[in-house]
Amino acid sequence: MEKMVIEATDNTLGICFDPGEGVLEMKGVSYPENAARFFQPLHSWLETYISEIGNPVTLNLKFNYLNSTSTKHMFDFLETLESFHEAGRKVKVNWYYEESEYSVLEMGEDFAEDMNLQIELVSY
Amino acid sequence: MRNYKLFDHYQALEAHNVILAFKGSISDKILIGMAEMINVKLLCKGEEQKIIKKIFSTFVELAQNIHLYSAEKTGEGIIAVEEHKNCYKINSGNLTGNSEIRSLADKISYINTLGRDQLRVFYNRQLKSERKAGKVGGNVGLIGIARESGNPICLTVNHIDENQSFIEISVEISKDTVKT
Numbered sequence: 001m002e003k004m005v006i007e008a009t010d011n012t013l014g015i016c017f018d019p020g021e022g023v024l025e026m027k028g029v030s031y032p033e034n035a036a037r038f039f040q041p042l043h044s045w046l047e048t049y050i051s052e053i054g055n056p057v058t059l060n061l062k063f064n065y066l067n068s069t070s071t072k073h074m075f076d077f078l079e080t081l082e083s084f085h086e087a088g089r090k091v092k093v094n095w096y097y098e099e100s101e102y103s104v105l106e107m108g109e110d111f112a113e114d115m116n117l118q119i120e121l122v123s124y
Numbered sequence: 125m126r127n128y129k130l131f132d133h134y135q136a137l138e139a140h141n142v143i144l145a146f147k148g149s150i151s152d153k154i155l156i157g158m159a160e161m162i163n164v165k166l167l168c169k170g171e172e173q174k175i176i177k178k179i180f181s182t183f184v185e186l187a188q189n190i191h192l193y194s195a196e197k198t199g200e201g202i203i204a205v206e207e208h209k210n211c212y213k214i215n216s217g218n219l220t221g222n223s224e225i226r227s228l229a230d231k232i233s234y235i236n237t238l239g240r241d242q243l244r245v246f247y248n249r250q251l252k253s254e255r256k257a258g259k260v261g262g263n264v265g266l267i268g269i270a271r272e273s274g275n276p277i278c279l280t281v282n283h284i285d286e287n288q289s290f291i292e293i294s295v296e297i298s299k300d301t302v303k304t
Contacts, residue, residue, distance in 0.1 A: 010156045010160075011152055011155070011156050031155070031159075031184050031188075032152055033151075033152050033155075033188060033191060065177070065180070065181060065184075067181070067184050067185060067188065067265075068185060068188075068264040068265040068268045069188075069264075069265075071251065071264065071268075072251055072264060075251045075252070100173045100174060100177075101177065102174065103177065103178075103181065103272065110244065110247070110248055114248050
């Protein structure tokens with residue numbers, strides 16, 4: 001399975017998914033008009049990883065801003081990880097936020113509260 | 125018809141302390157440029173990061189909301205940011221089919237009845253329920269705007285004919301951050 005690396009742009013996230021280590025990183029801002037087009041390949045990659053490799057996953061998230069559609073796609077992505085976790089696999093989510101970015105923190109808190117996933121909120 | 129004079133337009137914008145106004149189809153590139161311009165302008169004014177972020181996210185959501193409701197294929201609309209003594213006001217406007225207005229108005233007036241915690245619950249519930257819809261129906265965006273601003277969302281409908289109206293959605297971001 002291939003590593004997935006996408007450079008960040010002004011309105012899309014930087015991505016680095018490493019299947020060997022099981023470390024998935026997403027960072028930056030996301031507000032493209034068509035968020036589905038950006039998130040779809042990420043979701044497919046995760047599904048392939050789960051079915052073909054299935055090792056423990058560490059997801060490192062360092063967001064500065066997500067618009068509402070990107071938030072929805074991120075929620076779906078975490079839900080897939082939630083099912084993986086509920087199937088008895090190990091998933092660790094590190095949710096990094098900048099001190100001044102209270103809405104990023106709030107979003108992390110929402111997800112942590114709402115999902116059956118270990119989401120650690122880490123300020124930097 | 126009197127000639128269209130840019131000076132009149134300019135004066136109207138100045139009279140209302142409009143710091144940014146745009147009419148047209150808001151592509152991703154245009155949105156990035158405008159968002160950056162707002163950031164720079166507000167930073168120069170010495171605004172707090174927290175307020176700049178609120179204005180940025182409200183601006184992005186309202187701009188993208190135009191695409192959701194615009195009756196024009198190209199997703200045309202108007203977006204403007206005004207500065208007032210105690211707040212910034214972000215306005216978006218576009219033509220929309222009359223049949224869309226009722227549900228939008230209901231949505232907004234319902235959101236306006238909710239307090240901070242209720243908005244949070246509603247937001248999370250909508251994230252779940254809309255997840256397989258393929259397209260976010262604008263609920264999450266509007267609730268996000270309400271959460272971010274802490275102020276009611278104002279909808280004005282200007283009836284044009286039996287088919288369409290020009291709708292304006294505006295939201296204030298208070299300069300006083302203590303409130304939120």
